[in-house]
Amino acid sequence: MGADLTVRFRRLIIIGSGLIGTSIALAVRDHCADVVLSDRDPAAARLAASIGAGTALPGGPATYRGAAADLAVLAVPPAEVPVALFEAQKHGVARAYTDVASVKQAPMAEAAGRDCDLATFIGGHPLGGREKSGPLAARAGLFLGRPWVLCPTGESTAATVAAATALARACGARPVLLEAAAHDQAMALISHAPHAVASAMAARFVDIPEPITRLAGQGARDVTRIAAGNPLLWLGIMSANAHPLADVLDDVARDLAGTAAALRTAGDTAVTDLLVRGLAGHGRIHDSQKAEGS
Amino acid sequence: MGADLTVRFRRLIIIGSGLIGTSIALAVRDHCADVVLSDRDPAAARLAASIGAGTALPGGPATYRGAAADLAVLAVPPAEVPVALFEAQKHGVARAYTDVASVKQAPMAEAAGRDCDLATFIGGHPLGGREKSGPLAARAGLFLGRPWVLCPTGESTAATVAAATALARACGARPVLLEAAAHDQAMALISHAPHAVASAMAARFVDIPEPITRLAGQGARDVTRIAAGNPLLWLGIMSANAHPLADVLDDVARDLAGTAAALRTAGDTAVTDLLVRGLAGHGRIHDSQKAEGS
Numbered sequence: 001m002g003a004d005l006t007v008r009f010r011r012l013i014i015i016g017s018g019l020i021g022t023s024i025a026l027a028v029r030d031h032c033a034d035v036v037l038s039d040r041d042p043a044a045a046r047l048a049a050s051i052g053a054g055t056a057l058p059g060g061p062a063t064y065r066g067a068a069a070d071l072a073v074l075a076v077p078p079a080e081v082p083v084a085l086f087e088a089q090k091h092g093v094a095r096a097y098t099d100v101a102s103v104k105q106a107p108m109a110e111a112a113g114r115d116c117d118l119a120t121f122i123g124g125h126p127l128g129g130r131e132k133s134g135p136l137a138a139r140a141g142l143f144l145g146r147p148w149v150l151c152p153t154g155e156s157t158a159a160t161v162a163a164a165t166a167l168a169r170a171c172g173a174r175p176v177l178l179e180a181a182a183h184d185q186a187m188a189l190i191s192h193a194p195h196a197v198a199s200a201m202a203a204r205f206v207d208i209p210e211p212i213t214r215l216a217g218q219g220a221r222d223v224t225r226i227a228a229g230n231p232l233l234w235l236g237i238m239s240a241n242a243h244p245l246a247d248v249l250d251d252v253a254r255d256l257a258g259t260a261a262a263l264r265t266a267g268d269t270a271v272t273d274l275l276v277r278g279l280a281g282h283g284r285i286h287d288s289q290k291a292e293g294s
Numbered sequence: 295m296g297a298d299l300t301v302r303f304r305r306l307i308i309i310g311s312g313l314i315g316t317s318i319a320l321a322v323r324d325h326c327a328d329v330v331l332s333d334r335d336p337a338a339a340r341l342a343a344s345i346g347a348g349t350a351l352p353g354g355p356a357t358y359r360g361a362a363a364d365l366a367v368l369a370v371p372p373a374e375v376p377v378a379l380f381e382a383q384k385h386g387v388a389r390a391y392t393d394v395a396s397v398k399q400a401p402m403a404e405a406a407g408r409d410c411d412l413a414t415f416i417g418g419h420p421l422g423g424r425e426k427s428g429p430l431a432a433r434a435g436l437f438l439g440r441p442w443v444l445c446p447t448g449e450s451t452a453a454t455v456a457a458a459t460a461l462a463r464a465c466g467a468r469p470v471l472l473e474a475a476a477h478d479q480a481m482a483l484i485s486h487a488p489h490a491v492a493s494a495m496a497a498r499f500v501d502i503p504e505p506i507t508r509l510a511g512q513g514a515r516d517v518t519r520i521a522a523g524n525p526l527l528w529l530g531i532m533s534a535n536a537h538p539l540a541d542v543l544d545d546v547a548r549d550l551a552g553t554a555a556a557l558r559t560a561g562d563t564a565v566t567d568l569l570v571r572g573l574a575g576h577g578r579i580h581d582s583q584k585a586e587g588s
Contacts, residue, residue: 212484
């Protein structure tokens with residue numbers, strides 16, 4: 001589980017000094033002589049620098065004056081990845097580039113459309129996070145023991161793959177190679193759909209009277225906990241993974257509508273079927289996680 | 295928050311020595327001179343007695359030989375409440391009767407149809423539980439600080455209401471008076487629908503390959519945690535509250551299908567609307583719970 005120390009970075013550039021970018025900067029401090037922080041809001045980069053995450057640039061990649069870094073990490077929202085990659089490559093700030101966005105296909109296609117260099121780029125998605133955001137919420141241990149998915153572009157060089165893999169290991173994460181399409185389908189299933197389902201359940205609580213809300217127990221709170229996420233952030237994530245997510249939501253909706261119809265006609269079989277499949281599916285992600293922790 | 299000690303029971307009869315019945319018996323030990331335990335399986339009652347929950351009857355209410363108890367608690371599944379009430383009243387084991395089932399309208403209507411005495415009965419639903427079952431999973435503190443809904447039949451006498459209220463307080467719970475219909479609608483919203491929704495989400499995980507299940511994080515696990523419940527037990531609960539539950543599930547299904555359609559056509563407004571309503575609903579049950587804990 002310990003970080004792989006065989007690759008040390010000389011210089012790393014983090015573009016986007018929010019929760020994820022700053023957490024990566026803090027995590028790699030011991031593996032990198034020089035961490036440079038940038039953000040479209042220079043105050044965010046300075047804030048990250050003030051907690052020891054590295055040295056702040058006065059502006060975007062254009063303001064960088066040093067030698068090309070070993071790796072540039074684009075820690076910006078999914079929709080901003082293509083432009084951020086184009087800008088960073090135009091200024092040649094690094095020899096390899098990766099991002100941290102939770103969707104991979106759409107940004108990669110748009111980057112290709114903008115004539116970005118896909119040989120020095122590899123998609124990345126560290127599966128760690130918190131409900132808070134911004135550089136002051138950053139923690140060096142955010143990715144410890146978590147999967148870090150890496151999606152080569154098809155043109156990614158071996159050196160690019162190696163640099164991103166070393167970054168994941170330096171953060172204490174477990175690199176997992178996946179095709180971009182497989183990643184997006186997986187995220188639709190295990191991250192984006194659960195969020196939409198939690199929201200759709202929580203939406204039912206908007207109008208219920210106070211004495212009733214006080215009857216809610218741990219079950220209702222667990223099912224709806226992640227509905228607390230920032231709607232604008234999640235709109236961006238869901239829109240960027242629209243079709244794989246829509247397929248999963250249609251399946252869930254069909255199951256629930258079918259269960260409702262069965263309940264109205266005392267169709268025990270369909271209700272039992274849902275509960276049995278739910279129990280089996282629960283075992284898939286709760287058991288494997290237990291094995292993971294051992 | 296401390297238990298109300300103004301009413302002390304002389305004798306209590308618990309019919310059904312599972313998790314809930316045995317937990318009630320353990321909770322009232324200090325408020326009741328004599329707790330009598332019964333179960334259709336005499337071994338369960340003996341097991342409950344062996345951990346200090348009270349004295350076991352050799353069989354059902356017919357085997358009870360003492361004076362009428364202050365209160366009989368029917369701690370049996372929803373579908374068995376009417377028969378259990380009828381039997382207990384036929385043998386006159388107590389002066390008042392209550393149950394612990396998580397649905398109230400259907401059992402109450404069936405009890406009326408069986409000519410049970412609705413003056414000495416009041417529906418009860420303590421909102422505590424665990425994922426384990428059986429007498430050995432029982433804990434005296436299971437209901438501490440939790441709501442305990444009481445649903446008068448319309449004929450319930452003041453003495454009956456007082457006895458059930460005193461039981462809830464003796465268990466450290468907070469009595470909440472509600473009409474049976476309001477209770478069932480509330481449970482459909484905050485308990486039964488969240489369970490069905492968790493099952494429908496978890497059902498999507500049945501066929502996904504191992505490496506993908508290992509990407510699942512805390513969000514996916516929280517949303518699906520309660521899908522681990524016993525399918526037969528939940529079939530009974532959902533069937534007994536079929537129509538109020540079906541209404542909620544149809545609403546959730548409609549929201550999810552609408553979100554899927556909006557995603558396919560880049561209809562940001564509908565997606566944002568779901569996320570914003572989800573956030574608002576989340577605040578309703580998470581905030582009120584915080585206030586509750588203070």
